[in-house]
Amino acid sequence: MTSYLKTTPDKDGWFGSYGGAMLPPPLEPHFKEIREAYAKISKSADFIAELRLIRKHFQGRPTPVSYLKNLSALCGGAQIYAKREDLNHTGAHKLNHCMAEGLLAKFMGKTKLMAETGAGQHGVALATAAAYFGMECEIHMGEIDIAKEAPNVTRMKLLGATVVPVSFGGRSLKEAVDSCFQSYIAQADTALFAIGSVVGPHPFPRMVRDFQHVIGVEAREQFLEMTGELPDMVAACVGGGSNAMGIFSGFIDDASVGLYGVEPLGTSSNLGDHAATISFGEDGDIHGFRTLVLKDANGEPAPVHTVASGLDYPGVGPEHAHLHKIGRVHYTTADDKEALKAFYALSRHEGIIPALESAHAVAFAMREAAANPGRSILINLSGRGDKDIDYVTQTYGFGTDL
Template sequence: MTNLSFAPMPDEQGYFGAYGGQYVPTELQKVMNDINAAYEEIRQCTEFQQELASLFADYVGRPSPIFHAKRLSDQLGGAQILLKREDLNHTGAHKINHCLGEALLAKFMGKKKVIAETGAGQHGVALATACALVGIPCEIHMGQADIEKEHPNVVKMKILGCNLISVTRGTATLKDAVDSAFEEYLKDPESFIYAIGSVVGPHPFPKMVRDFQSIIGTEAREQCLTRYKRLPDVVTACVGGGSNAIGIFTAFLDDTQVKLVGVEPAGEGLDTQRHAATLTKGKPGHLHGMACYVLEDEDGNPAPVHSIASGLDYPGIGPQHSYLNDLGRVDYDSVTDQETLDAFMRLSRVEGIIPALESAHAVAWAIRTAPTMQPNQQILVNLSGRGDKDADFVANLLNL
């Protein structure tokens, strides 16, 4: 492992080991290749890099700080818990990082409309924000169940001017929103661009979204070395599709002394059908144009999945995560809905930080693990989003 370099991933065909690729109709392969070519062109362009860096600094508010959750750490005993505060970004989560990149790419390519799906609404809000900034029409597909659950984000998307499409098919959640958005995209893929909201889908999206999100880990690694003169012992993040996790993991992949832990949603329990722990309980398959681990039903179709966090209830996972799991470089664990709720409330009341339910999965894992470690050790948690969107839902759930 110490001699393994992760920098070249993916290969030219978009594969991370056996995962990734382009499992799309032949006519779409050319479109995907055109997007890849445009992306490779602009990423080498100094003007693009300068514009993106300027927006990260002056629009998003980067770099996001690292906060030592001292009171929580003292209560738990054991390792010190550090939080990478992506929740402080403009729009409230890490999603703005890649949405700005995708919106600028769409503008560069002369696209007439940006289409996307959203689960918890963070990607939808971030993309609607980015499209308003660059002046491109935006259409967001969202499951009706999530629309009812994430009302604050729904209102924000409408204020920002996007066309919000309610998806009522199937379970009316994230997977169905992806299907609906992709169908709309297929109507005119030359004029539209599908701005995928995570490190999933056909090549080049897992690569592009990772690259835009990698600023999280790049900042965090430098911040830890500057402040603590060392790297953290553990870096952890929640995993649904996997964008915030791969964003922070990428900078640490070659630091094999740093343990990397992705936290999946165990929902109501891994012994039930009410979870979305893809790497823990799934197997290699194909979903939404990529080869990856998939949770399947008895008929071999993507299984209905569940998580208290709308942004994590997805039956697949990014191909790079699938590969890193097989390599053993990243450990993938899971926490339940109840552990997540407890962590949501504990961080709120001990540190005054209300996390997104998605991010609370990683906080829950840190709360569980810190007491088993030494006080001179550190767990760095990617706090990928804030919990404004979840506050009413949690309050109703707990009768607050």
């Protein structure tokens, strides 16, 4: 059987009817340069060897899979496991593709890395990569997220990055992407726009998935070693969807493994109160690619809300839209309250403080465990919650009322 990963996307970056590259003319030659460079170095033994060395000796990979014994007992039913991307250097999965994008930029002769960030984890990871490779770094971040994720803003600045506050529109992740694209146009000769998820024009959805594939490769091998079998269910939170594609890619050809993407339902299913794009969106274009999009009455990307800044996006990676359409991945939701309950539960019962983004996957596992006795659920714990603790405790206290 031909592997799904070998055949998808096609050569033009289409995942079925989603993906592609719809670019303003000034950017077309620069994205062509990126595609050609990635096609060349992704097959290079030197590139692969250097990336493996970085992952082992700088990032601290492989990250472990942990059996969440106490949470499993609390919920009853299924046994819950977590792939611990919170233990990856910088505290989240984002460094997996940022170090690789830094290597790509080095190969292309670029001197600067630039990107958008929501929760700040991608910004921290890219600033880390820039410091490692001796490059400049420019990060665009919405003012709302700057206020919510102050610790990560401090970390970016300590690492030498220039943080550009975005004050227009919803002042969140979508606007940060808009702002960064505008800045990139004038710097494309010397900079690489290191897109922070499996979104954007081709080749980024494929490239970021490939760089995050290490999560799924490790998790599959580790789970088999721990239990002697594959998990029944694999779940991850989905905003743009990079951490989810990372772990899903390790199990995509295993028909016996159910894959579950957990979107943020925010405070309600009303438009503007959530960021559950697959659950409520429709076909459309955003940031140079075709996917599912949450739209307002004028057909424009709608305002979104979630307690987790890293999931605050009115689109989704085109591969997720495709996997939803063909039925390989099941997409569901968790709301703010469920995510916060999961945040406190994992902290108190397992000694692991999760990122609010990852807490959506924890919420799914807690909800599904009782209904699936004798089965196993593996979640991708995509990041740690250091960045969130001030915001959560100042806004919601210590969880005694939830």
